[in-house]
Amino acid sequence: MDLAYFWYEAGHMMLAPARAATDATRIAFKNPVNPLTHTPYGKAMAAGCELFERVTRRYGKPAFMLDETLVDGAPTTVVEQVVWERPFCRLIHFDRKIRDPNRPADPKVLMVAPMSGHYATLLRGTVEAFLPNHEVYITDWTDAREVPLVEGEFDLDTYIDYVVAMCRALGPDVHVMAVCQPAVPVFAAVSLMEEADDPAIPRSMTLMGGPIDTRRSPTAVNLVAQERGVDWFRRNCIVKVPPPNLGFWRDVYPGFYQLSGFMAMNLDRHISAHWEMFNHLVEEDGDSAEKHREFYDEYLAVMDLTAEFYLQTVETVFVEHALPKGEMMHRERRVDPSAIRRCAIMAVEGERDDISGVGQTLAALELASNLPDEKKLYHLQERVGHYGVFNGSRFRSQVAPRIAAFMREQDEAARVARGGRRAQRPAAAAG
Incomplete structure (x- = not known):
């Protein structure tokens, strides 16, 4: 051991x-x-x-500290509420205490935070940018060392199940935003929901710097996984949680291993x-x-990942490239991106991304071959790296407004399809 x-x-x-x-x-x-x-x-x-x-x-789990935002220029209190919960994740709603009951509803956004070592608070800036004009929900993943063994395993299949369950809980008018690692499970979840004609299919999904096809513009991270193979990671990266943690004896990829890797990249x-x-x-x-x-x-501040999730992700996404090859399976069902016909897709990439190379996220638009072109959008943000895709000044001024406009376009298209008249909305509301 x-x-x-x-x-x-x-x-x-x-x-x-x-x-x-x-x-x-x-x-x-x-x-x-x-x-x-x-x-x-x-x-x-x-x-x-x-x-x-x-x-x-x-370092312990940080707090979001987003207690207030501006709605229509007025300071508005924000309260965090847990609206859905499973052993390995809580869904947090940033409830804006808007005083005007007649104010039109804002787009509903489900932000799927990366389960790649850091806590969901890594997206604090992303949440903050969308709060003024959106109802924001975010996945708050649980540190694996805090989950008792009796709660069972959590692998990539379970992750996809969680995404489907959250979409059903929030309803078909939700817009899903996947930042980095979740791009693959979110894309798979929507594919499965479309194939099953699930009534809760999201209105849109935005994939940001995600490893949909890591054969394109492979980065150092991609190459290491490809060269070493999943067995190397199983032998060298998986350890058991010691007491007195609640997850005692659970196999994990520990946070301090991940942090060592992060630090070594730019020591x-x-x-x-x-x-x-x-x-x-x-x-x-x-x-x-x-x-x-x-x-x-x-x-x-880092968290442990369950061994089964980590190893299955390495094998499926980085070694076998199962999704772009059409070979990815979810509980004996093949994931077929060509089944996507209704959920609009936006792919966002950073010009200088050294984690998910240019073209890896764009592949999602090509894999969704039966989705109409008017429901697809690609944005390459110049002069930003991986974190600049979802945080920082260029994200706030250029990326976030494009995503917000895309979501509102899908809401408007859905309203018109139901027989309503096209609304006249000020351009400033798209920010």
Whole structure:
């Protein structure tokens, strides 16, 4: 049995006294009564102690902290509500307390957050951009080490089942948005729903930087999976959760393994960022130091994935390329993208994406061969990498408005198809 997780837990416990002593030292050198506090030595000591504490701590699940938004220019309270729940996921609704009961309903958006190591709060900026003009729901995936073994397994098939169940819970007027990893299970779920003529088929789905066909513009991530094969990952990446976690003895791909991989990809950048933070603290540049804290509080907070989900995803998506080959199966049913005839599809890619190369998401539009062209849209965002596809200034100013306009077009088309007149809506409402 691989004891890596046990040693990781033991190391964290053994460092606890050192972290406590370091934090106490930092407080002492931040105390204005201490004559050394305002000296270069005192500032360097306090900065060094904070960095030590931060790089050795375990980061918990962050909060969305989206308590307010602007609706029609007016500040509006936002309350998080759990509207659907299963052992491995909760569906959160960002309920806007709109005071005008006669206000027209906004498009309903289901954001399927990636289950690839980070928490759903990675999409905080994505949610924030859509809140003013949309009813937003997001998948809040559960850390696998917190799910008891009695709850059973969670694999790619279960993931697809969850997506179908959430679409049925929200109704056929929902617009699904899949960011990165969920592009494949969401695309598969909609394909299966279309083939079964499910009454809850989503009105549209937006696939953003997703690995639909990783044979196109393969990135370093794709090539590693292809070269090593699923057996290598089974031997080297899967460990058992140790006590006292609720998921004790569950096989997982642990978050700290994933974080090591994330950090290794750009190690020099992370070292430079921490050195810059040390200097910001010494120079008492509070704003710059706080930006560093905010970024790494999110980046270093990782969750475990169930082994069966991780390995099935590696094999199906990155090794066998089963979906684009027409060979992907879901509980003995073949996933047939050509069955998609009603759900509109938008594919969004980043020009500099080093995780999902250009063309990998675009493949979805080609696989949905029986979907009318007027229900397909492709957007390649210039000068952004993987995270720029769903966050950042260019996302807010260029990507999000295009997605919002696409969703409203599908809502309008559905209304006209039901016999209604085409509505006149100000252009600003599409943002």
